[in-house]
Amino acid sequence: MVSKKAAYFSMAIPALLLFFAFHTFPALQGIYYAFTNWDGFSEGYDFVGFKNFISLFQDDNVINSYLFTFKYAIVVTILINVISLLIALGLNSRIKFRNFFRGIYFLPNVLGVLIVGYIFNYIFANIVPTWGEKLGSEFLSTNILGNEQWAWIGIVIVAVWQGIAFNTILYISGLQTIPQDIYEASNLDGAGKWQTFWKITFPMISSFFTINMVLAMKGSLMVFDQIVALTGGGPGRATQSIAYLIYQGGFQGGEFAYQSANAVIYFIVIVVISVIQLKFLQKREMGA
Secondary structure: OHHHHHHHHHHHHHHHHHHHHHHHHHHHHHHHHOOEOOOOOOOOOOEOOOHHHHHHOOOHHHHHHHHHHHHHHHHHHHHHHHHHHHHHHHHHOOOOOHHHHHHHHHHHHHOOHHHHHHHHHHHHHHHHHHHHHHHOOOOOOOOHHHOOOOHHHHHHHHHHHHHHHHHHHHHHHHHOOOOHHHHHHHHHOOOOHHHHHHHHHHHHOHHHHHHHHHHHHHHHHOOOHHHHHHOOOOOOOOOOOHHHHHHHHHHOOOOHHHHHHHHHHHHHHHHHHHHHHHHHHHHHHHHO
16 A cells, blocks of 8 residues: 555656646746736836736726627637537438548647647638639638738637537537437427427537536637737737737736736636636526
8 A cells, every 4th residue: 555655646746746836836926926016027026016906907908808808709609619519410410431520520629729820821811812802802802810800700710610629529429428219209209300409419418518618718718829820919909819918918018017917817707707607507407
């Protein structure tokens, strides 16, 4: 028993120390600096209390970034879950080359987010305008990422295309847990496809729906790589997410302490939204 415990501790303690050194300690440092006026590179700084937090609520740039991020997250979360559930239903049916198509749909999840972003940046900037000119479409002839009104749609397209891969796999896993006997019984009772889905399939995968909704919302609220690869927060500040604002202001704009305070609020917002989602969706599971 002693040798077994020693083996467990020898594996767990180094991992715990590394996690604390590279995750927990920097996070605690960020909370500490949020109450100072440190710019990120000067030797000295002063404590300013809650001044940074108060200023955040009066900063139009910060407020706009939160509004953009919430709008983006809601749209992406809904689209990812609707599309991935439809794909999962199709891939779970008895079709030819089912495993092949499952591999194809999961492929985007394997690719790096930045790589995908840069590829779509080239598509939006070069390929789509060329097609638009040939089709005589004025809207398609311009780069959507350069339009303040429509640039966020380009980011949504990329995020949804890549995000549905993981959610589809989870939905397929949920669908495979449903006994076929239930479907056979519903067919004997004369239930239609919509009734079967709404009364049997969806309630039976409600826990998977909860997980996918929470993960999709959390990932969307933390959008960063797509912004870097596609728009850089532009045009102007039209697509500046909270995460990108924290990075840009904290590491490039000399606002390390100020953006550390923003990161603290950002963390609290994500936790609150996730908890509310879990409670609401779990209540719905109980009702189902």
